[in-house]
Amino acid sequence: MIDLQTPVDRAFLVGAPDRDLPKRLAEEHLEELARLTDTAGGQVVGTLSQRIARPHPRFYIGDGKAHALAEAVRESEADLVVFDEDLSPAQGKNLEELLDVRVMDRSELILDIFATRARSKEARMQVELAQLEYLLPRLRRMWNHLSRIRGGIGLRGPGETQLETDRRMIGTRIGELRRKLRDVAKARAVQRKSRAGSFRAALVGYTNAGKSSLLRALSGTELFVEDRLFATLDSATRSVALGSGHEALVTDTVGFIRKLPHDLVASFRSTLEEAGESDVLIHVIDASHSDWEEHFEVVDGVLEELGLAEHDRVLVFNKIDRLTHAEEEALRERIRALEPIPAVFLSALRPETLGALRDTLRARVLSRLAHVVVSVPVEDGEAIASLYREGEVVARVDDDTTVAITARVPAPLLGRLAKRTGVTVEDVE
Ligand SMILES: Nc1nc2c(ncn2[C@@H]2O[C@H](COP(=O)(O)OP(=O)(O)OP(=O)(O)O)[C@@H](O)[C@H]2O)c(=O)[nH]1
Numbered sequence: 001m002i003d004l005q006t007p008v009d010r011a012f013l014v015g016a017p018d019r020d021l022p023k024r025l026a027e028e029h030l031e032e033l034a035r036l037t038d039t040a041g042g043q044v045v046g047t048l049s050q051r052i053a054r055p056h057p058r059f060y061i062g063d064g065k066a067h068a069l070a071e072a073v074r075e076s077e078a079d080l081v082v083f084d085e086d087l088s089p090a091q092g093k094n095l096e097e098l099l100d101v102r103v104m105d106r107s108e109l110i111l112d113i114f115a116t117r118a119r120s121k122e123a124r125m126q127v128e129l130a131q132l133e134y135l136l137p138r139l140r141r142m143w144n145h146l147s148r149i150r151g152g153i154g155l156r157g158p159g160e161t162q163l164e165t166d167r168r169m170i171g172t173r174i175g176e177l178r179r180k181l182r183d184v185a186k187a188r189a190v191q192r193k194s195r196a197g198s199f200r201a202a203l204v205g206y207t208n209a210g211k212s213s214l215l216r217a218l219s220g221t222e223l224f225v226e227d228r229l230f231a232t233l234d235s236a237t238r239s240v241a242l243g244s245g246h247e248a249l250v251t252d253t254v255g256f257i258r259k260l261p262h263d264l265v266a267s268f269r270s271t272l273e274e275a276g277e278s279d280v281l282i283h284v285i286d287a288s289h290s291d292w293e294e295h296f297e298v299v300d301g302v303l304e305e306l307g308l309a310e311h312d313r314v315l316v317f318n319k320i321d322r323l324t325h326a327e328e329e330a331l332r333e334r335i336r337a338l339e340p341i342p343a344v345f346l347s348a349l350r351p352e353t354l355g356a357l358r359d360t361l362r363a364r365v366l367s368r369l370a371h372v373v374v375s376v377p378v379e380d381g382e383a384i385a386s387l388y389r390e391g392e393v394v395a396r397v398d399d400d401t402t403v404a405i406t407a408r409v410p411a412p413l414l415g416r417l418a419k420r421t422g423v424t425v426e427d428v429e
């Protein structure tokens with residue numbers, strides 16, 4: 001296999017946004033690329049940006065700018081150039097020939113980060129699949145790149161036969177990974193069934209918004225949190241107490257980012273689609289980020305792509321500890337005017353601010369409970385107590401032998417009650 005994880009060293013970043021993109025956003029995008037580079041273990045030694053009306057076929061940026069870039073790369077002694085835009089295989093090849101250093105685009109950098117950070121077997125297979133799909137049309141360039149680092153002799157210009165063999169091997173591996181991932185998805189569906197009956201929520205949001213921090217705070221369990229992009233790649237589920245005996249199973253998963261490579265979205269599809277089977281999506285937003293609105297749109301876009309646009313949702317504006325009181329008020333005001341979706345404001349670092357979210361989730365749990373009349377023999381004190389403890393009792397009628405309780409009851413309790421002798425359950429119309 002060709003190694004895509006050559007240690008990243010001195011990186012020179014290039015942004016070539018559309019001419020119409022506001023300057024502030026263009027800067028923000030380069031800033032994000034710098035964070036991605038840092039996450040990948042690279043050091044940024046210079047940046048260059050050119051706003052263009054449309055990509056140039058040869059170097060993506062204009063010819064003159066490309067030559068200026070070559071000069072800047074030499075001067076800064078960079079050994080890697082990272083483009084914020086997706087390069088065609090031909091552009092990548094032309095740039096590498098001109099610059100004489102390794103050239104990566106944003107997708108490749110993200111794939112690289114995922115490859116080094118994926119832990120579970122499933123996540124590793126998903127990333128490998130995405131990498132191979134990305135690599136396939138770019139094999140020739142990878143070979144050229146290899147022949148340069150390995151000194152070339154014997155490797156230079158592999159014959160068409162070698163390329164053909166590699167293509168076939170990669171094609172076989174892609175098929176194998178797809179099959180295995182389908183099996184894993186099936187196994188997970190079975191596991192999900194065993195959790196049927198519980199109220200389930202999924203955390204979604206831009207990378208670094210604080211999803212894992214929030215789940216850690218809600219559940220009181222350890223989860224990996226880091227001030228870097230893509231800290232979480234593997235989903236994790238925790239049980240979260242919502243008060244009055246109610247609870248939810250909350251799943252944390254991979255964060256989104258602007259221009260997430262298509263291959264990657266496709267590979268992670270089954271994990272992400274699982275979010276769609278939850279009762280509610282908790283969309284976490286870093287309210288302290290100057291660009292949270294763009295992040296919000298990106299997440300909205302990915303959710304739409306996954307067919308989840310209409311899914312029940314709660315918005316969580318996180319990191320409000322970083323806002324001044326006035327800023328927080330202004331934000332609340334705007335959201336009230338803007339969004340019909342319920343929104344809560346909190347800080348994952350301050351447990352005392354989590355009450356509103358627990359309340360919102362509990363209200364959803366209650367609205368989904370079965371509305372039933374349970375008839376219990378008077379002497380079955382335990383059944384009666386459990387209805388008061390875990391359900392929401394609406395009415396109660398006692399006679400000599402039975403107590404008829406009208407209540408909203410969670411499915412697991414319903415199952416337990418139905419097994420008790422003398423207890424009957426009827427739906428309320
Ligand atoms: N000040 C402040 N920092 C926070 C808050 N919530 C999270 N953070 C910090 O933000 C960074 C990212 O937090 P994570 O919980 O890893 O974010 P995430 O959404 O899980 O990120 P990915 O897994 O990369 O998608 C960490 O440095 C956290 O300590 C908050 O409410 N206030």
Ligand SMILES: [Mg+2]
Pocket residue numbers: 211212213224225231232252
């Ligand atoms: Mg995380």
